[in-house]
Amino acid sequence: MEPVGGGGDRCGSSSADPRGTFVLSNLAEVVERVFAFLPAKALLRAAGVCRLWRECVRRVLRTHRSVTWISAGLAEAGHLQGHCLVRVVAEELENVHILPHTVLYMADSETFISLEECRGHKRVTPMGSGSSRPQEIEIGESGFALLFPQIEGIKIQPFHFIKDPKNLTLERHQLTEVGLLDNPELRVVLVFGYNCCKVGASNYLHRVVSTFSDMNIVLAGGQVDSLSSLTSEKNPLDIDATGVVGLSFSGHRIQSATVLLNEDVNDEKTAEAAVQRLRAANIPEQNTIGFMFACVGRGAQHYRAKRNVEADAFRKFFPSVPLFGFFGNGEIGCDRIVTGNFILRKCNEAKDDDLFHSYTTIMALIHLGPSK
Numbered sequence: 001m002e003p004v005g006g007g008g009d010r011c012g013s014s015s016a017d018p019r020g021t022f023v024l025s026n027l028a029e030v031v032e033r034v035f036a037f038l039p040a041k042a043l044l045r046a047a048g049v050c051r052l053w054r055e056c057v058r059r060v061l062r063t064h065r066s067v068t069w070i071s072a073g074l075a076e077a078g079h080l081q082g083h084c085l086v087r088v089v090a091e092e093l094e095n096v097h098i099l100p101h102t103v104l105y106m107a108d109s110e111t112f113i114s115l116e117e118c119r120g121h122k123r124v125t126p127m128g129s130g131s132s133r134p135q136e137i138e139i140g141e142s143g144f145a146l147l148f149p150q151i152e153g154i155k156i157q158p159f160h161f162i163k164d165p166k167n168l169t170l171e172r173h174q175l176t177e178v179g180l181l182d183n184p185e186l187r188v189v190l191v192f193g194y195n196c197c198k199v200g201a202s203n204y205l206h207r208v209v210s211t212f213s214d215m216n217i218v219l220a221g222g223q224v225d226s227l228s229s230l231t232s233e234k235n236p237l238d239i240d241a242t243g244v245v246g247l248s249f250s251g252h253r254i255q256s257a258t259v260l261l262n263e264d265v266n267d268e269k270t271a272e273a274a275v276q277r278l279r280a281a282n283i284p285e286q287n288t289i290g291f292m293f294a295c296v297g298r299g300a301q302h303y304r305a306k307r308n309v310e311a312d313a314f315r316k317f318f319p320s321v322p323l324f325g326f327f328g329n330g331e332i333g334c335d336r337i338v339t340g341n342f343i344l345r346k347c348n349e350a351k352d353d354d355l356f357h358s359y360t361t362i363m364a365l366i367h368l369g370p371s372k
Contacts, residue, residue, distance in 0.1 A: 031056045040064075040099045064098045065151045066287055067368065069322055071144040073137050083107060085143030100147040102156045104190075104247060106224075106326055107143030134311040134323040138299045144324055146289070154251035154368055155179065162243040163204040170211060179248040180212045187254040188218045188366050190291070191246035196223035196329045201242040206356065208244045209332065213355055218256040218336050220364040221246060222293040222328035253369030257281035258336045261310065261361040266302060271313040275363065279317040281337045283365045290318060292325035294361040299327060302359075310361055321365070333362035 035043060035056055047057040070092045072084040085107045148156050159178035161170065175181040180189065189212065193205035205223065213219060227245055249256075259278040265271055292310060303309040314323050332355055 028052060028056055032060055035060045036063075039095050039097050041094060041096070044099075061099050061149075062152075065149055065368075065370075066098070067149070067289055068096050068098050068100075068147040069144060069289075069324070070096075070147070071142075073135060073140075073142040083143065084141050085145065089145055096147060098147060098149040101150040102148040102158060102247065103145055104148075105143065105145040105228075106324075108137075108141055133308075134315055136294075136299055136308045136311045136327075138307075138327060146324060151251075151368055153253050154249065155185075157248045157250070158245070159248060160243060160245045161208055162241055163200065165200075168204070168207065170208060175211055179250050183248075183250055185250040185252060186215065186217055186248060187251065188220075188249040188256045188364075189246060190249075191219065191221040191244060191332055193221075193223045193242075193244050193330070194225070194227040195240070195242040196225065198240065198242045202330070204242060205244055209355065218258050218333075218364060218366075219355060220258050220291055220293060220333040220362050222326065222332055222362070223330035224326065224328050249366060249368075251369070255283050255367040256336075256365060257283055258333050258362060258364040260333060260335050260357070261363065262357075263359045265361075268303075268306070268309055268313070271303075271309050272316060275310075275313040275317050277335075277337060278363055278365065281365070283367050285318060285320050287369060288318075288321050288365055288367040290314060290321045290323040291364040291366070292323055292361060293331050293333070293364075294325065294327050295331060295357075295359045296327045296329060297359050298361055310363075314363065318365075331357045331360050331362045333357075333364065 031053060035046065035053075038046070040061065043057045043061060047054045070085075070089050072088040085105070089105075157179045159180065161174070172181060176183070179186055191205075191209060193201060195201050196205075202223070209219070227241075227243070257278060259274055261271065261274045265274050292314065294310065298310070300307045311323060314321075334355055
């Protein structure tokens with residue numbers, strides 16, 4: 001109900017006088033132009049001032065549809081207290097202009113866990129992001145957070161399936177609820193198996209992916225060491241638990257494509273040729289994000305001690321697209337290039353095992369439609 005009479009909501013009151021309505025309309029336009037420069041945190045505080053400001057804040061936030069990211073790497077590492085990503089996120093969230101609806105964050109696992117079974121493996125490390133040159137950080141503290149706003153016409157749903165040794169069956173309704181089945185608008189699935197060194201973890205990942213892998217979608221991801229989730233059904237998650245997590249992207253505005261860099265891609269020339277095929281998909285660069293999921297066996301040691309080869313190849317063909325990812329213990333995906341009418345070319349009829357790789361790199365693009 002609207003307040004009656006006086007009170008603290010006067011700047012949102014209206015008048016029967018058309019001139020008063022005109023003045024309020026102009027005032028709202030001025031307020032919105034000013035609010036457009038404010039970060040989301042300041043806007044939320046401003047929304048409590050009065051009804052007019054509250055409505056202006058709502059309209060301004062609705063126009064902010066671009067994905068935002070926060071990354072931290074070697075330059076921010078080395079402090080004694082806290083992981084570099086935690087520190088940078090705490091600082092940068094003050095300046096974020098969107099209201100995050102879904103967050104995907106990744107960091108080097110060596111900082112957080114010590115799995116005896118995984119000794120000898122290179123840890124999960126992000127590739128870096130932003131307008132500067134993306135970095136393949138193979139050793140050292142690093143991380144990123146991808147902040148997705150609520151975007152009209154697009155639905156991003158997280159999912160999490162925990163392996164239960166007593167019941168390995170996935171009910172159909174579990175997959176439907178998170179947009180993986182019975183969803184004609186499903187376009188992309190990012191999928192990750194965690195605690196990959198545990199017995200049965202890989203088989204469970206195959207079991208989950210096989211339930212939706214035969215659909216005409218882009219599928220990309222890999223196997224990582226551990227999971228940290230604020231939305232886990234078991235919080236905190238059992239350190240010995242294994243499972244599958246990810247995000248499903250639905251909406252007719254989404255465009256996406258992937259390319260697979262196999263073991264034969266082992267120099268700058270062949271890496272650039274592979275990424276050039278991805279460029280040929282003609283995915284718009286605005287409001288697009290890139291992902292790179294590479295085997296722990298690649299990186300500098302795969303390219304004869306030359307660092308950053310694949311990230312630099314991506315940067316060459318997609319100079320304005322941020323790149324995110326990790327070095328993992330197994331890659332998920334295949335070649336899926338979009339044709340001129342934005343229909344996915346068949347992935348060589350890839351099924352089940354054809355989607356799971358080692359010693360490869362999966363590169364993917366996800367376009368979330370116009371940002372305005």
